[in-house]
Amino acid sequence: MPWRTPPSTHTAEHPRHPPAPDPRRWWSLVLLCLAQFMVILDITVVNVALPSIGADLRLDRTALTWVVTAYTLCFGGLVLLGGRLADTLGRRRMFLAGLGLFTAASLASGLAQAGTVLVAARAGQGVGAALLSPAALAIITTTFHGPERNRALGVWAAIAGAGAAVGVLAGGLLTQYANWRWVFFINLPVGIGVAAAIPVVVAATRPARPAGRVDVAGALAATSATAAVIYGLVTAGSDGLGATTTLRWLAIGLVLAGLFVAVELISREPLVPLGLLARRPLVAGQLVMLATSGLLLATYFLASLYLQRLLGYTALDTGLAFLPAALATIAGSHLAAHAVSSLGPRPVAAVGFTLAAAGALLLSRLPADASLLVDLLPGLLLATAGLGAGFVVATTTAMTQIDHNQAGLTSGLLNTGHELGASLGVAVVSSIAAASLTSDSLAGEPPVGGFDQAFLACVVVAAVAAVATPWLLPPGRPPASDRPLFTH
Numbered sequence: 001m002p003w004r005t006p007p008s009t010h011t012a013e014h015p016r017h018p019p020a021p022d023p024r025r026w027w028s029l030v031l032l033c034l035a036q037f038m039v040i041l042d043i044t045v046v047n048v049a050l051p052s053i054g055a056d057l058r059l060d061r062t063a064l065t066w067v068v069t070a071y072t073l074c075f076g077g078l079v080l081l082g083g084r085l086a087d088t089l090g091r092r093r094m095f096l097a098g099l100g101l102f103t104a105a106s107l108a109s110g111l112a113q114a115g116t117v118l119v120a121a122r123a124g125q126g127v128g129a130a131l132l133s134p135a136a137l138a139i140i141t142t143t144f145h146g147p148e149r150n151r152a153l154g155v156w157a158a159i160a161g162a163g164a165a166v167g168v169l170a171g172g173l174l175t176q177y178a179n180w181r182w183v184f185f186i187n188l189p190v191g192i193g194v195a196a197a198i199p200v201v202v203a204a205t206r207p208a209r210p211a212g213r214v215d216v217a218g219a220l221a222a223t224s225a226t227a228a229v230i231y232g233l234v235t236a237g238s239d240g241l242g243a244t245t246t247l248r249w250l251a252i253g254l255v256l257a258g259l260f261v262a263v264e265l266i267s268r269e270p271l272v273p274l275g276l277l278a279r280r281p282l283v284a285g286q287l288v289m290l291a292t293s294g295l296l297l298a299t300y301f302l303a304s305l306y307l308q309r310l311l312g313y314t315a316l317d318t319g320l321a322f323l324p325a326a327l328a329t330i331a332g333s334h335l336a337a338h339a340v341s342s343l344g345p346r347p348v349a350a351v352g353f354t355l356a357a358a359g360a361l362l363l364s365r366l367p368a369d370a371s372l373l374v375d376l377l378p379g380l381l382l383a384t385a386g387l388g389a390g391f392v393v394a395t396t397t398a399m400t401q402i403d404h405n406q407a408g409l410t411s412g413l414l415n416t417g418h419e420l421g422a423s424l425g426v427a428v429v430s431s432i433a434a435a436s437l438t439s440d441s442l443a444g445e446p447p448v449g450g451f452d453q454a455f456l457a458c459v460v461v462a463a464v465a466a467v468a469t470p471w472l473l474p475p476g477r478p479p480a481s482d483r484p485l486f487t488h
Contacts, residue, residue, distance in 0.1 A: 034190060086411075229249070236431060240434065309437075
């Protein structure tokens with residue numbers, strides 16, 4: 001189904017011509033992206049600080065795993081509900097509520113004196129992120145119009161791609177020169193500043209949807225299904241994809257997903273109208289997001305461990321090595337945002353995933369004693385630049401010409417794809433590279449062998465995506481009109 005203009009039916013919410021641009025819109029973009037940057041940063045920044053956290057709070061490996069997992073589970077599991085609440089209760093209201101909760105939970109995390117308190121606070125951060133992130137993207141989508149929207153979504157996509165790399169650097173700097181608690185305290189001035197400025201630059205609007213009954217059964221089923229799948233994938237990272245615990249949680253997630261569909265079919269006010277999932281732009285954008293986030297987080301995961309385990313880099317040195325990757329992601333996103341407006345998403349996705357495949361191919365030939373500049377950076381820069389373009393394609397495709405009544409829900413679906421893709425990517429490559437991750441030698445093979453095989457798997461996935469995405473994505477350029485493709 002190509003991009004198409006809907007029938008000539010106009011309402012007050014979707015006028016024939018877009019409203020006059022808000023002169024404060026670019027400031028609002030800066031603040032919203034800054035808040036999203038905190039959310040993405042907190043996915044990876046804690047990983048670098050885990051050894052210090054474990055030593056200070058006397059936590060074992062299982063407890064340390066929950067410091068990371070509690071955030072991921074609550075963020076990925078609740079983001080769909082957060083998107084629906086943004087549509088029904090107001091986007092700015094839910095953004096500020098999520099930001100306040102995220103900031104307060106960051107303070108509690110930094111002050112934690114026990115592992116249980118830290119895990120609970122990390123869960124609070126995840127809930128705040130699940131409310132904040134879809135509301136922010138919905139505000140951007142409904143504030144910007146035409147080609148400006150593609151540029152704004154390009155900035156948003158760059159934050160999504162670069163935040164993970166900057167998290168590694170920030171974690172190394174704060175852990176080495178301050179204290180692991182500053183990994184969380186750094187969020188306080190940002191959260192307070194953004195919360196104070198948002199009411200000045202983002203106008204309060206009536207909820208996009210009339211407040212009605214919340215689909216509690218659907219929300220519980222969706223949250224439980226997403227959380228079960230993410231937990232299964234997190235478990236696969238340590239136990240393997242074929243482990244009984246992994247398969248059990250993935251099976252539970254699939255059963256709950258089936259229950260969710262059944263509930264939505266009979267619900268009078270479903271959490272997710274199933275017709276929305278039949279929209280080609282949304283489905284295609286979700287699949288591109290799944291592949292892009294999976295490949296990017298897998299690449300960061302493998303490169304980070306390669307630098308530390310095989311080359312002996314410190315956490316700070318590893319973070320500095322990732323800085324060029326963050327810049328490459330931003331550059332790829334910037335170029336893609338302009339290219340999507342003029343060429344459409346198909347060629348941009350094909351080029352982006354081709355670059356990612358070429359970069360992963362170079363990384364799959366890493367020796368055990370590689371040079372950072374000669375052996376690692378060329379492949380890492382190619383891969384991250386290409387995947388930066390992938391984030392732009394995913395976001396602009398899924399969020400273009402949506403019904404404004406469903407902007408929050410659509411952004412929640414897109415964020416769910418991001419979290420599932422990230423968990424899946426790390427789970428798969430950690431299983432493939434298990435031999436290199438758990439021991440220093442492998443029966444006659446160099447320890448780098450597992451890394452090389454995992455990067456080869458990334459080559460295959462990126463190459464398949466480069467071929468498949470032009471068929472999945474709508475042809476042509478996204479239409480300039482802001483009227484939705486479908487209304488419900």
